[in-house]
Amino acid sequence: MSEIKNLDWNKTREFDLERTNVWISFAFEIIGVVLPYVGIWILIGSSWNTEKFHNYYNVLPVKEFLLTIICIGYLIIALGFNLITYILKWQKEDSFTFTTAIALCLTGFVTNSIWIDKLSIGGFAIFLKLIFLVVFALIGIFIGTLGTMFIRNFRFKIEEEDQILLEAYKKGEEIPSIKKIRLEKAEKYRIKKEQEIEELNRFKEELNEKIAIELKNKKNEKLDEKENKKRNKKNNKK
Template sequence: MSDIKGLDWNKTREFNLERTNIWISFAFEILVVVLPYVVIWILIGSSWNTTKYHNYYNFLPLKEFLLSLICIGYVLIALTFNLITYFLKWQREDSFTFTISIALCLAGLIINSIWIDNLSIGGFAIFLKLIFLVVFALIGIFIGTLITMLIRNFRFKIEEEDQILLEAHKNGEEIPSIKKIRLQRAEKYRIRKEQDLQELNRFKKELDEKIAIELKNKKIEKLDQRENKKRNKKSNKK
C-alpha cells in the first residue's frame, strides 16, 4: 500500500476539523457583518428618524427603495468578503452559514422597520419586529447551510480527484483524465443507487411477508375464538 493510500482522507472531514476557528469567525462577524450594519442602522435607518434622534433617512431619494437596495448590497458585500477569506483559507465552509444568516437577519430588521415604524401599534411594533427577525434568521440559516453544503461537496469532489491522481502517480500508472474520474464516480453512484433500490425492495418484500403472516395469525386467532365460543355455548346448553 502506498503512502497516499495509507492516508486517512476521511479524517479531514471530521466535524471538528471542518469548523472555522471560533475566534476568527467571531472577529469576522463583528468587523464585517455587525459593525457595518450598526453604521447603516444609525446613519440611515428609519427607526432613528424620530423627533428626538435625527439621521439621514429623510435625505435619501426614494428613501424606502434606496434603503432596501443598500441593505441588499450590505448582504452581498458581507458574502463577498466571506468568499475572499475562504479562498485565503482564513475561514472554512461553515462561515457562510453564519455570515448569511446574521447579515440577512439584520438587513431584514432594517427593511421591515421601514413599514413597521409607520404603523400606529405602539409596543406591538417591537414584537412584530422580533417575529420578522426570527423569520429572516431562519431563511438565512437555510440559505447559508445550503451554500455551505454545496461548497463543501464541491471541495470533497476535488479532494477525491486529487487522491486518485496522486495514487496513480505514486504507483507509476497512467494518469486518468478528469472526465474519466467523473465517469468512474458516476458509475459508482449508479451502482450504489441500484444497491439501495435492491435493499429497499428486499425490505418491502420482508415487510409484506411479515404483514401477511400477522394477518394470517390474527385470522387464525379469530377462528379459534369463534370455535371456543361455540364450544362454550354447547357445553353451557348441556
C-alpha cells in the same frame, strides 16, 4: 462497514472538528458584517432620528426603494467579503452560516423598520421589529447552513478527486481525467442505487410473505377455535 462509509464518517467528523477559530470568526463578523451595518443604520436608517445625529434617510430620492437596494448591496458585499476570507483560508465553511444569518437579520431589521415606523402602534413597534429580526435570523441560519453544506460537499469532491489522481501518480499508472473519475463515480452511484432498490424489493417480498403466513396462522387458529367450540357443545349435549 465499507471503505466508502468509513470515508463519509471521517469527512463528517472532520467537518465537525474543522471550524473557524471563535475569535477569528468574531473579528471578521465585526469587521465585514456588523460595522458596515452600523454605518448604514446611523447614516440612513429610517429609525435613527435624534438631535445629536443627522440622518440622511429623508434626503434620499425614492427613499424606501433606495434604502432597500442599499441593504441588498450590503448583504452581497458581506457575503462577498466572507467568500474572499474563505478563499484566502482565513475562515472555514462554517463562517457562511454565521455571516448569512447575521447579515440577513440586520438587513431585515432596517428594511422592516421602513414600514413599521409608519404604523401608529407606539412601543409595540419595537416588539414587532424584534419578531421580524428573529424570523430573518432563522431564515439566514437555514440559507447559511445550506450554503455551508454545498461548499463543504464541493470541497470534499475536489479532495477525493485529487486523492485518486495522486494515488495513480504514485503507482505509476495512467492518470485518469477528471471526466473519467466523475463517470466512474456516477456508475458506482448507479450500481449502488440499483442494489438498494433490489434490497428494498427483497425486503418487501419477505415482509409480504411474513404477513401472509401470519394471516394464514390466525385463520387456522380461528378455525381450530370453532372446531373446539363445536366439539365442546357436542360433548356437553352427551
